[in-house]
Amino acid sequence: MTPEELVGQATNGSLVILLLAAFIIISIFLGVRIVPQSEKHVVERFGRLRAVLGPGINFIVPFLDKVRHKISILERQLPNASQDAITKDNVLVQVETSVFYRILEPEKTVYRIRDVDAAIATTVAGIVRAGIGEMDLDEVQSNRQELISQIKQQVADAVDDWGIEVTRAEILDVNLDQATRDAMLQQLNAERARRAQVTEAEGERKSVELNADAELYAAQRAAEARRVQADAEAYATEVVAKAIRENGIEAAQYQVALKQVEALIKVGEGAGKQTVLLPANVLDAFGDAFNMLKGSK
Template sequence: MDLFEIADALGGSNIVLLLLAAFIILCVFLGVRIVPQSEKHVVERFGRLHAVLGPGINFIVPFLDRVAHKISILERQLPNAQQDAITSDNVLVQVETSVFYRILEPERTVYRIRDVDGAIATTVAGIVRAEIGKMELDEVQSNRAKLIEQIKALVEDAVDDWGIEVTRAEILDVNLDQATREAMLQQLNAERARRAAVTEAEGQKRAIELNADAELYAAEQTAKARRIAAEAEAYATEVVAKAIADNGLEAAQYQVALKQVEALTALGGGEGKQTIVVPADAMDAFGNAFNMLKGRS
């Protein structure tokens, strides 16, 4: 074997080694799959579901297995949708909804439903119309939280076979047609007017009650004052009567004389120049009062 034959042999073996190394590298490249944290990969073998690869490093059989679907497991939001619905009291409303969901089991999602977003949107629209049709307009407006919970529960049941979890379902707005809005505005204004009239009537009633209470209180106080004055006068009369009974006519003359003296004193205490007419027996009255007072002391 000459040098050319040896070189040819060595060259052929090197090519084989290079091809073998390339094949091994290709197998490693095809057999090792690194899945991101936010994804799951669906692996098929000969066209059938074989495995679901989770986040991290995974190994598959090269040339036999292939990653057929790469599914994001992040939470998704459907575009806001509007659908018409009729309440049980025959009012047409336009409901705007928003739904959030995420895929939990991609092997069920990719083989059972083609358009996930469209399917969920259609399901939500049907459920919203059905649930609002069971309620009156006032209930839709006042029990929105309860309605949202019912819609979310029904949507979850409907999409459970698709390996999907509905995380949130929101009713963003409930719009009414112009005629219904005007009718509701008139009703609201009428209710406000009624409440204002009731409040005014209650205020007038309360004012009348307070005035009556004030008049009653004033009458009670006047009667009380008169009773006290009457009691005082009766007491004074009783004292005079007792004095007359004890001292006889002398006590009565003393009271009369004392009143005359008080009257003359008051007349003389007036302002300006005055002419005082003194009865003929005034001096006698002073004398009698003095003598009686002295006698009593």
């Protein structure tokens, strides 16, 4: 074999080795897939779903398997959307909503829906209109949290076949047209006036009740005082009667004389200068009282 042939064979052998090495390197490059923590990769083989690669190092068959879709599994927020809705009592409102979601099963999302954001937005709009249509305006304003929970649950059920999880659904605002606002303001002012009248009437009624209670208490106290006075007079009468029964007419005369003396003393204690007219038999009254007192001793 000539030197030229030997050189040609060596060259061909080196070329084969280089090609083989390049094939191995390319195969390793194509067969090893490193997936970030925030993504999932959908792998196809001959146009059909082969596997879903999770975060970390994954291996596929080079030249046969191909990564067709790289799907982020981070939570996403739909753009704030506004839609008109009519309440149960025929009031037109404009509802502003916001929805957060994330993809759990990329193979469903890729092969079952084309535009995820648009599909979710349309679903939310329909559910919001249906939910508000079952509620009066006052219920929409006061039970917003209940409406949010209802929307979130219904949206979650609707998008479950798409491999999507709805994490949050919010109603940011409920706007009314100017005519409805004016009507509500008039109603609010009328309600405030009514409450003020009711409060004033309640105050007057309470005042009347308190005055009546005070008069009743005063009457009760006066009646009690009269009863006590009557009891005292009855007791005094009973004492005099008992004294008469036990001591005869002298005890009665003694009591009369004693009362006369007490009356004269009270008249003499009056303020200022005054003239006191005494009955002719006043001295006899003093004498009778003194004699009876001595007799009693």
